Amino acid sequence: MKSIDYSLVLSKRKTIAIIVKPDQTVEVRAPKRVSKKEVESFLQLKQSWVLTKLREFSLRPEVHEPKYQEGEIHYFLGEAHRIVDAIDAPLNVDTGLASIPLRSIKGVESDQIEKKFDRWYRKEALALFTERHDYWREQMAHLSLPGSHVTIRKMKRRWGSCTTKGKITFNTTLAKYPLTCIDAVVVHELCHLLEFSHNQRFYQFMSHVYPDWKACDKQLQTLSWQY
C-alpha cells in the first residue's frame, strides 16, 4: 500500500482529523495520547478519500495572474472583461466580451496601464459597492440599522470590515466576483451594524436577510483560485 506523507499536530482535541490542503500537503490532527500506529491505521482507513482530495487539488487551475496590457482578460462582477484602448472600444462591441476601456494605452509600459486600470477599477468598484450597500440597507429597513458609509481599499486577508462607527470598507478585489458573492459580503458587513461579534445572533440576522450566505461564501472561496 502506498504510504502518504503527512505532518502530525498533537493537541487537546478528542478525535483524529485529516486535513488535505490546497498545496497538496496532508496534516493529521490528533489527541496527545494517540500513538503513531493508531494515526497510521486511521490514515490507511481514509486513504482513498485522501488520495481523491490530493488529486482534486492537483487538477485545480493555475491561479490567474493577469497582466496589464491591451487584450488581457480581467474579471469584473464575475465576467471576463478585456482591456481595450478607449479609441477602439466601439469596435469591440461584437467580440462578445465586455471591455475595460482605458485611454491612450497603445505602446505604453504595463505599469502605466496598471495605474489607469486601477483608477478604472476603483471607480467602478466604489460605485458598485455603494449601490449594493444602499440597496441592502433598503431591504433591511425593518431592522432599523444605524447609519453607515462605504469606503474601499485593497486588503490581503479580508473581503470587508465594519467599525462601530458604521464605516464599512470593502476589499476592491471583491468587485471581481459574481453579484451573489458581493451581496453576501455586503449583507455580512451590514449585519455587523446590528451585532458586532460573529455569534449566534449575528448569523440569525444573516440567515434572515440572506438565507443563501453559506453557499455564496463557499463560491467566493472556490473562485478565488480562478480570478
Ligand SMILES: [Zn+2]
Ligand atoms: Zn464579520
